[in-house]
Amino acid sequence: xxxxxxxxxxxxxxxxxGRLSRRDLLRGGTVLGMGLALAPALPAFAQKKTVKLxxxxxxTGGTASNGLGGRNSxxxxxxxxxxxxxxxxxxxxxxxxxxxxxxxxxQAALKASSDPQIxxxxxHYCSVxxxxxxxxxxxxxxxxxxxxxxxxxxxxxxxxxxxxxVNGTMINxxxxxxxxxxxxxxxxxxxxxxxxxDYGRAHAKWFTEFVEKAGGKILSTQGTAKDQKDYAAELTxxxxxxxxxxxxxxxxxxxxxxxxxxxxxGIRAQFQGTSGIKSDTFNETAGPSAEGTLAFVEGAPTExxxxxxxxLEAYAKAGxxxxxxxxxxxxxxAANLVIDAIxxxxxxxxxxxxxxxxxxxxxxxxxxxxxxxHGQNTVALISKYVSQDGKWVxxxxxxxxxxxxxxxxxxxxKL
Amino acid sequence: xxxxxxxxxxxxxxxxxGVMYALVAVGFTLFFGVLDVIHFSHGDIFMxxxxxxxxxxxxxxxxxxxxxxxxxxxxxxxxxxITGFIGVAAExxxxxxxxxxxxxxxxxxxxxxxxxxxxxxxxxxxxxxxPKPFPQxxxxxxFEVAGVAVRYExxxxxAIGFGAMVAVDLVISRTRxxxxxxxxxxxxxxxxxxxxNLDRTVDATFFIGSGLAAVAGILSGLYYSEIxxxxxxxxxxxxxxxxxxxxxxxxxxxxxxxxxxxxLQTTAAALIPRGSEFxxxxxxxxxxxxxxxxxxxxxxxxxxxxx
Numbered sequence: 001x002x003x004x005x006x007x008x009x010x011x012x013x014x015x016x017x018g019r020l021s022r023r024d025l026l027r028g029g030t031v032l033g034m035g036l037a038l039a040p041a042l043p044a045f046a047q048k049k050t051v052k053l054x055x056x057x058x059x060t061g062g063t064a065s066n067g068l069g070g071r072n073s074x075x076x077x078x079x080x081x082x083x084x085x086x087x088x089x090x091x092x093x094x095x096x097x098x099x100x101x102x103x104x105x106x107q108a109a110l111k112a113s114s115d116p117q118i119x120x121x122x123x124h125y126c127s128v129x130x131x132x133x134x135x136x137x138x139x140x141x142x143x144x145x146x147x148x149x150x151x152x153x154x155x156x157x158x159x160x161x162x163x164x165x166v167n168g169t170m171i172n173x174x175x176x177x178x179x180x181x182x183x184x185x186x187x188x189x190x191x192x193x194x195x196x197x198d199y200g201r202a203h204a205k206w207f208t209e210f211v212e213k214a215g216g217k218i219l220s221t222q223g224t225a226k227d228q229k230d231y232a233a234e235l236t237x238x239x240x241x242x243x244x245x246x247x248x249x250x251x252x253x254x255x256x257x258x259x260x261x262x263x264x265x266g267i268r269a270q271f272q273g274t275s276g277i278k279s280d281t282f283n284e285t286a287g288p289s290a291e292g293t294l295a296f297v298e299g300a301p302t303e304x305x306x307x308x309x310x311x312l313e314a315y316a317k318a319g320x321x322x323x324x325x326x327x328x329x330x331x332x333x334a335a336n337l338v339i340d341a342i343x344x345x346x347x348x349x350x351x352x353x354x355x356x357x358x359x360x361x362x363x364x365x366x367x368x369x370x371x372x373x374h375g376q377n378t379v380a381l382i383s384k385y386v387s388q389d390g391k392w393v394x395x396x397x398x399x400x401x402x403x404x405x406x407x408x409x410x411x412x413x414k415l
Numbered sequence: 416x417x418x419x420x421x422x423x424x425x426x427x428x429x430x431x432x433g434v435m436y437a438l439v440a441v442g443f444t445l446f447f448g449v450l451d452v453i454h455f456s457h458g459d460i461f462m463x464x465x466x467x468x469x470x471x472x473x474x475x476x477x478x479x480x481x482x483x484x485x486x487x488x489x490x491x492x493x494x495x496x497i498t499g500f501i502g503v504a505a506e507x508x509x510x511x512x513x514x515x516x517x518x519x520x521x522x523x524x525x526x527x528x529x530x531x532x533x534x535x536x537x538x539x540x541x542x543x544x545x546p547k548p549f550p551q552x553x554x555x556x557x558f559e560v561a562g563v564a565v566r567y568e569x570x571x572x573x574a575i576g577f578g579a580m581v582a583v584d585l586v587i588s589r590t591r592x593x594x595x596x597x598x599x600x601x602x603x604x605x606x607x608x609x610x611x612n613l614d615r616t617v618d619a620t621f622f623i624g625s626g627l628a629a630v631a632g633i634l635s636g637l638y639y640s641e642i643x644x645x646x647x648x649x650x651x652x653x654x655x656x657x658x659x660x661x662x663x664x665x666x667x668x669x670x671x672x673x674x675x676x677x678x679l680q681t682t683a684a685a686l687i688p689r690g691s692e693f694x695x696x697x698x699x700x701x702x703x704x705x706x707x708x709x710x711x712x713x714x715x716x717x718x719x720x721x722x
Contacts (some may be wrong), residue, residue: 029713059544060534061544061545061645062546062645064537064545065542065543065544065545067544068544143507149716154592222684222689222691222692223689223691223692224691224692225692225694225695227645227648229635229639229646229649229650230428230432230639230680231693232428232431232432232681233425233428233429233680233681233682233684233685233691234684234691236421236428236685237421237424237425237684237685237691240417240418240421252546253546255644256546256641257639257641260639260640260641261639264566264640265564266557266564281545282545284545285545285546285547285548285550285641286641287640288549289640321542322544341644346504354694357444370522407457
């Protein structure tokens with residue numbers, strides 16, 4: 001063939017003369033120049049394969065503040081890992097909104113799990129969405145680590161390898177909450193209001209069980225629609241029973257309404273909520289009405305977590321518009337655990353799921369994380385909070401615990 | 416059966432709720448009466464009114480202008496103007512161009528506009544996702560009559576709410592523009608032949624209806640001390656249902672429907688075992704009954720087309 005013949009001729013002539021032609025020098029120089037120019041980029045392309053991760057949470061709707069805090073924390077973890085020269089992969093993100101609605105969440109879960117590029121997800125703040133999507137992730141074989149939802153069934157109603165959860169469940173939370181209210185503070189009678197989602201119902205169920213076990217009495221239990229605006233009817237009904245505590249099982253926007261309207265109706269009782277109301281937004285929106293409200297959350301305050309200070313500094317440095325809120329650190333840890341698993345076993349869904357399920361004694365900013373057989377983090381610590389001067393203060397650090405202030409419910413009790 | 420004072424308290428709670436529903440419902444009924452359209456973004460206009468009021472109050476507070484009365488008056492005026500003009504713009508963008516299209520298209524366009532308004536507040540209002548505290552500018556405290564706790568602020572809210580309804584009634588029954596609105600509602604072509612400017616009348620109707628929604632939005636903020644960008648979703652559906660119960664196209668019907676809906680919700684929560692879970696089910700079941708048995712509503716003038 002002519003070209004080969006020509007090349008062979010050129011080579012034999014070079015061998016014959018033993019000298020480099022000008023064209024050879026030009027070719028060699030060009031190759032060398034290109035090599036030098038691309039040298040820094042080539043290893044990165046060659047070594048760092050792109051891996052995609054999904055985040056799913058409520059970015060719009062009533063609980064959007066928590067969802068946005070979780071999303072930002074997730075993105076922070078990914079940014080940090082991408083900036084780390086030691087990481088084997090380059091991580092891309094797909095952020096999806098579940099609106100805290102089961103139907104929307106299933107669509108988001110389907111979208112994420114049907115994308116073969118997405119290896120794993122950090123998924124759901126709301127229990128209603130987390131429980132609705134469990135089967136979707138299982139069928140697609142996509143590892144999904146829940147970062148905020150507390151319904152026990154999310155991890156305990158199945159033995160799917162794909163599902164794990166970095167935060168605790170409401171069982172531990174309500175056990176501590178009921179014991180604290182009845183045994184420590186001495187309240188005996190409770191009026192329960194809860195939203196009618198799985199989250200609210202399950203909280204009411206567990207709280208009732210633990211209150212009765214502790215010797216307290218539930219006077220009434222009323223379910224209300226999520227995002228209900230007016231609670232005057234329910235609170236008027238509760239007021240008639242003269243409870244010592246009005247307890248709300250639901251999320252922040254509704255919790256604010258219950259507390260503010262409770263004050264307007266002149267209900268002389270202590271207000272106690274679940275982890276769902278423990279957000280900066282609760283204090284900001286309820287204003288003076290928030291004072292003395294009790295709430296219970298898994299883990300410790302972000303600033304008191306083992307790596308909390310570092311996390312808050314990095315979060316502030318990243319310049320996110322929204323605060324990280326109570327569950328931001330959990331989303332951050334979930335993202336890191338998922339990335340660690342990918343780094344260890346490669347971007348393979350089945351291997352990552354199996355690896356995540358076996359997480360033992362992982363060192364994270366929330367302390368050591370260890371999953372049980374159901375992929376549930378066995379977080380033993382539940383923190384008690386009280387709203388003091390517009391901020392959530394750890395009960396032990398509060399002026400209420402120090403005896404400098406008296407909880408509203410205890411004041412009313414003395415009247 | 417709960418004691419009578421508890422029932423009275425629940426009825427009073429329902430009345431408070433009903434006033435705000437009625438103000439939103441009047442807007443729906445005006446739009447339907449004049450143009451035969453169901454303006455589904457009206458709920459979000461109600462929400463926008465609340466946010467406009469809050470923005471004005473925040474601005475006045477930052478500038479150190481006025482006491483509670485001056486600040487509230489300015490907030491009402493500014494909010495009515497803002498939502499009034501947005502209501503007119505909504506009509507020109509989503510209703511007028513679709514006048515000859517299927518009513519479903521108008522429905523879809525107004526629904527979409529509502530979504531745009533809602534999401535815009537979420538995105539562009541500072542930390543729009545969070546519920547916002549609304550300043551407590553009305554007199555606090557209260558008294559008890561026959562076991563019913565009445566707050567001073569509730570009385571002011573009732574007075575403003577009913578005052579706004581009376582003002583709309585006077586505009587419609589005593590003014591030239593009101594006569595034009597009534598004429599267009601009865602027969603647009605005949606009204607035009609008699610010299611009524613259709614465009615201006617429709618604009619005025621949307622301005623009045625949207626302005627009323629702003630009043631309802633601010634009253635809601637004052638009553639609950641909190642507003643949220645999603646408040647227009649339920650507010651809109653209930654406002655429309657209240658208008659349908661009262662009779663779409665009839666202003667007095669909307670007022671009666673709004674009050675009835677409020678009382679229905681609270682009594683359902685108060686009297687039925689586990690009623691708080693079914694308050695909306697009960698209230699909307701009554702709406703369905705009305706639509707089936709009396710489609711023209713309690714005081715209806717225009718009959719609703721059966722689909």
